[in-house]
Every structure is written in structure tokens, then in C-alpha cells.
Amino acid sequence: MTYHFSTVTADERRVADRDEVHYRARAFGPDARPHTLLVVNLSPHGLMARCDADFAEGDRLRIMLPVVGVAVAEIRWCLGGRMGVNFETAIDLASYYELLAQLMKK
Structure with a gap:
């Protein structure tokens, strides 16, 4: 499928659909301070989360996730306490499905 990015919304440019989850993850921001994220959807390429911290577009996070460790x-x-992030390295599919299974158990 080929998209012309000038006419496609950000949601349509996603590489993969997102799976809905509800998972509290520990994250470390640019200043290395710990934060709690509520991950609400996830794909091998990124996630959307809620967080009370005041992050900015372009900030880098280290997010602790089961199975994959630090992402x-x-x-x-960022908008109204929500944020969308892209992983620096995509999660391989075998690990991703194992991660989803772990998150669904909780």
C-alpha cells in the first residue's frame, strides 16, 4: 500500500495497528528521573500512554516493558496528559506477541 503523506493523517501513517492494553510501566525521562506511564495501546513500533509528567515532543524515554526489557x-x-512514542528499535514479532500475552494476563 502506498500513501502520499501530504494527504494522510498521522494515524493513517502508522506502520502497524495498535493493540489496546492497560499497563502501568516505569519510564525514565531525559533527566533520568522515574515516571509512571499508563500504556493504553501498543504496537511493535510504538505506544500511546498517559502520564502526568511534562514531556515535550522529541524527548527520549527509556520505558521498562516485560519480555523486551528497556525500550x-x-x-x-503530547496532548492533554497523553503522548505517542516511536521505539528506536521495533520489537520483533515473536517478542511482541509474548509481551502482549504478558500484558493481557495482568
Whole structure:
């Protein structure tokens, strides 16, 4: 499928659909201070989360996730306590499905 990015919304440019989850993750911001994220959806390429911290677009986070360990991510957007991030390195599919299974158990 080919998209012309000038006419496609940000949601349509996603590489993969997101799976809905409800998971509290520990994250470390640019200043290395710990924060709690409520991850609400996830894909092998990124996630959306809620957080009370005041992050900015372009900030980098280290997010602790079961199965995969530390996922380094860049904040792509922030709005009203929500943020969307892209992982620096995509999660391989085998690990991703194992991660989803772990998150669904909780």
C-alpha cells in the first residue's frame, strides 16, 4: 500500500495497528528521573500512554516493558496528559506477541 503523506493523517501513517492494553510501566525521562506511564495501546513500533509528567515532543524515554526489557523511545506528540512514542528499535514479532500475552494476563 502506498500513501502520499501530504494527504494522510498521522494515524493513517502508522506502520502497524495498535493493540489496546492497560499497563502501568516505569519510564525514565531525559533527566533520568522515574515516571509512571499508563500504556493504553501498543504496537511493535510504538505506544500511546498517559502520564502526568511534562514531556515535550522529541524527548527520549527509556520505558521498562516485560519480555523486551528497556525500550528506548522518542516522543512524537503530547496532548492533554497523553503522548505517542516511536521505539528506536521495533520489537520483533515473536517478542511482541509474548509481551502482549504478558500484558493481557495482568
